[in-house]
Amino acid sequence: MQFPRLPQTAIVRPPAPARPARWALPPPGANAENKAHAPVLEPSGFRILSIGAAVFVTNLLINIDHVATLRNARAETFPDPVHAAAHCEQAGADGIVFHLREDRRHITERDARLLDKTVQGKLDFELSTEAEVVSICCDVSPDLATLVPERREEVTTEGGLDVAANRARLAEVVPRLYDAGVEQVSLFVDPVPAQIEAAAESGANCVELHTGDFAEADTDATRREEARRLAAGAEAAHEAGLRVHAGHGLDYNNFPLFQNTVPHVAEVSIGFAVMARAILGGMESAVRDMSATVKGSRA
Numbered sequence: 566m567q568f569p570r571l572p573q574t575a576i577v578r579p580p581a582p583a584r585p586a587r588w589a590l591p592p593p594g595a596n597a598e599n600k601a602h603a604p605v606l607e608p609s610g611f612r613i614l615s616i617g618a619a620v621f622v623t624n625l626l627i628n629i630d631h632v633a634t635l636r637n638a639r640a641e642t643f644p645d646p647v648h649a650a651a652h653c654e655q656a657g658a659d660g661i662v663f664h665l666r667e668d669r670r671h672i673t674e675r676d677a678r679l680l681d682k683t684v685q686g687k688l689d690f691e692l693s694t695e696a697e698v699v700s701i702c703c704d705v706s707p708d709l710a711t712l713v714p715e716r717r718e719e720v721t722t723e724g725g726l727d728v729a730a731n732r733a734r735l736a737e738v739v740p741r742l743y744d745a746g747v748e749q750v751s752l753f754v755d756p757v758p759a760q761i762e763a764a765a766e767s768g769a770n771c772v773e774l775h776t777g778d779f780a781e782a783d784t785d786a787t788r789r790e791e792a793r794r795l796a797a798g799a800e801a802a803h804e805a806g807l808r809v810h811a812g813h814g815l816d817y818n819n820f821p822l823f824q825n826t827v828p829h830v831a832e833v834s835i836g837f838a839v840m841a842r843a844i845l846g847g848m849e850s851a852v853r854d855m856s857a858t859v860k861g862s863r864a
């Protein structure tokens with residue numbers, strides 16, 4: 566199949582901030598020359614419009630783990646998350662996210678390596694600090710590595726990393742990722758000042774704010790309160806010189822409130838809501854095609 570090429574968008578880079586040493590970009594990794602993708606690595610999301618104005622644009626990265634979940638449920642070769650990633654990019658995604666879990670319940674090492682070769686935009690490799698997964702991530706050398714907590718029994722990622730409790734392991738893993746050519750290292754954290762401070766001290770140059778509590782709020786008042794917590798977290802991260810990402814549970818309904826309340830969000834990572842809509846949105850044409858297959862020759 567043909568893989569899509571993203572339109573090139575002019576990026577306005579704001580004046581380079583005085584970067585602490587941890588922002589110094591390492592030399593490209595050993596396999597960087599094999600990459601298909603041309604990542605968007607600007608420190609914030611300003612873009613020039615054709616009329617010359619600069620606007621802040623939040624990039625959309627799509628998580629394709631659930632495509633692999635469906636494939637693996639039948640031990641099949643399809644639907645292939647690599648094909649799904651190409652469709653996502655064709656439809657305007659700025660990049661692709663996958664989580665190579667320790668138990669390989671959805672994305673496999675084969676997927677990770679093929680996605681690295683085929684994704685044209687930004688590639689975000691989510692991982693725990695487990696040794697083997699870290700080695701694979703270093704070998705793949707994605708544009709962005711997002712470190713997340715992981716428990717085998719969980720259905721999905723349940724909350725942010727306890728950065729302070731993992732300080733020693735992060736002190737090994739974060740520099741290793743930079744040394745492998747990963748330009749952005751992000752820690753998935755709750756919007757809690759102590760975690761954001763610890764993230765900045767860890768050497769990571771990005772944080773992904775966990776939006777799960779915001780998404781799961783059961784009243785409007787609670788959701789607005791969670792949005793304010795996220796806004797304070799985003800301000801703190803920005804002040805600490807960290808690039809701000811966000812994700813978990815964002816959907817078509819809750820995104821407007823999130824966007825109107827939380828500043829500095831350079832990119833969001835969204836999976837479940839998009840995959841759920843894709844299944845229902847594609848249902849009629851899939852059934853129409855099968856109906857034509859089953860009845861077509863006798864109609």
Ligand code: PXP
Nearest residue numbers: 722753812813814834835836837
């Ligand atoms: N960000 C992180 C760190 C995640 O673990 C997940 C879930 O895999 C997401 C974002 C996307 O969440 P959702 O699938 O609910 O959009």
